[in-house]
Amino acid sequence: MPEITAVRGFKDILPDQIPLWRLVEDKARDLARRFGYLELRAPVLERTELFARGIGETTDIVEKEMYTMEDRSGDKITLRPEATAGLVRAVLEHSLATSGRPTRLFCLGPMFRYERPQKGRQRQFHQLDVEVFGDPGPHIDAEVISLLCAFLTELGLTDVSIQLNSLGCPKCRPIFREKLTSFLKAHEPNLCPDCQKRLIRNPLRVLDCKVEACQAIAANGPDMSECLCPECQDHLAVVTDSLGSVGLRYVLNNRLVRGLDYYARTTFEVHSGYLGAQSAVAGGGRYDGLCRQLGGPDLPGVGFAVGLERLIMILAQTQKLESLGPDYYLAALAPETLGPAFKLAHQLRLRGLSVEADWEPGSLKSRLKRADRLGALKVIMLGPDELANNQVTVRNLVTKEQTILPLTEINLF
Ligand code: HAM
Secondary structure (H helix, E strand, O other): OOOOOOOOOOOOOOHHHHHHHHHHHHHHHHHHHHHOOEEOOOOOEEEHHHHHHHHOOOOHHHHHHOEEEEOOOOOEEEEOOOOHHHHHHHHHHOOOOOOOOOEEEEEEEEEEOOOOOEOOEOOEEEEEEEEEEOOOOHHHHHHHHHHHHHHHHHOOOOOEEEEEEEOOOOOOHHHHHHHHHHHHHOOHHHOOHHHHHHHHHOHHHHHHOOOHHHHHHHHOOOOHHHHOOHHHHHHHHHHHHHHHHOOOOOEEOOOOOOOOOOOOOEEEEEEEOOOOOOOEEEEEEEOOOHHHHOOOOOOOEEEEEEEHHHHHHHHHHHOOOOOOOOOEEEEEOOHHHHHHHHHHHHHHHHOOOOEEEOOOOOOHHHHHHHHHHHOOOEEEEEOHHHHHOOEEEEEEOOOOOEEEEEHHHHHHO
16 A cells, blocks of 8 residues: 555556456447437536525535635635535526527536445545436436436446436425324424424435435325326426336436436436445436526426446446457567567557557567457567568467568558
């Protein structure tokens, strides 16, 4: 162990994991192109107020999990715990949603939450975040869910389930809130200390509590679906019909409230059996009041985020990715061939080939072993004899065929 190690909950992504990360990121970009979503790269640092107002003062994220500091000029800043609030800010700041048509965006990158690290939970983690601004209708909710499903399916995930709920709107949610509050009041002494506070400040958060006793109480509480107004019922019906029409299966879960306060109407989560306790691989929903809450116009929004570490944990268990070796391993077999080998490697690399070499002479046996370990397709051997004759020997490591080529014919490679 070095004297200075990585910060707890912050992980290095090592070279052997990169092929899976590339696979996931390439698939995200491919689907974004097919569904018409444009990439926006927002900063990882924002003003603290953006998250406090956006995510909700009484959420765990804002109350306990943010990396917040003062910069040298005394401004309060926070490492983003999620991407949605930052994207809303960027959309408003750059007037990206003024055309009257939906603005479809995605963002890939690290998020930061001061949570207790465990399997599937880190303090720095990565998300694919997808958002649509400016469309209040239910089909766009179904579109983002269908994009999420296509992303997971095309990556080969099978053991996933989509849970879907509607949290109602400012018209019908207060009715549910009132019913829930009077139900919870009757059970107040048995709620955890956090939920006793939540009961006063934000009773819906009790539904999201991880403490078993609170979950058991909430399970017998009032049903959100029975409080939905006709507009919210119709909205949910079109979302479910649209998902059904493209063969997507979901489970309605009327306890699904999510850990962020900005949602209204549609909310959803995707869980995987491969993940253990932290089983949510993705989550999202509609947040029509968020832009206004952040000082902008009434701009509806809907989106989701996928936790990439969790997704990659599943892929690592279910997929075997061949890591590709270089096209060539260049073996300089004597000290005097090092210089010409260096020149040759450079020329080949400029021509677009991948070439690996070690800049110390070695025996043929050790070089072949090394090429094999690297997974090279061919070995170019440059020993004193080859150099004297202006030639190289090329061995195909798959077919074991060996040919001698004049250095001038290196174009044939
Ligand atoms: P979220 O549910 O907080 O939603 O996070 C989305 C996903 O990020 C989770 O399902 C999980 O896979 C992953 N995740 C969250 N925290 C951690 C952690 N500490 N370690 C590893 N992975 C984690 C949001 O962030 C919303 N902004 C989603 C959204 C977008 N809603 C609308 N638009």
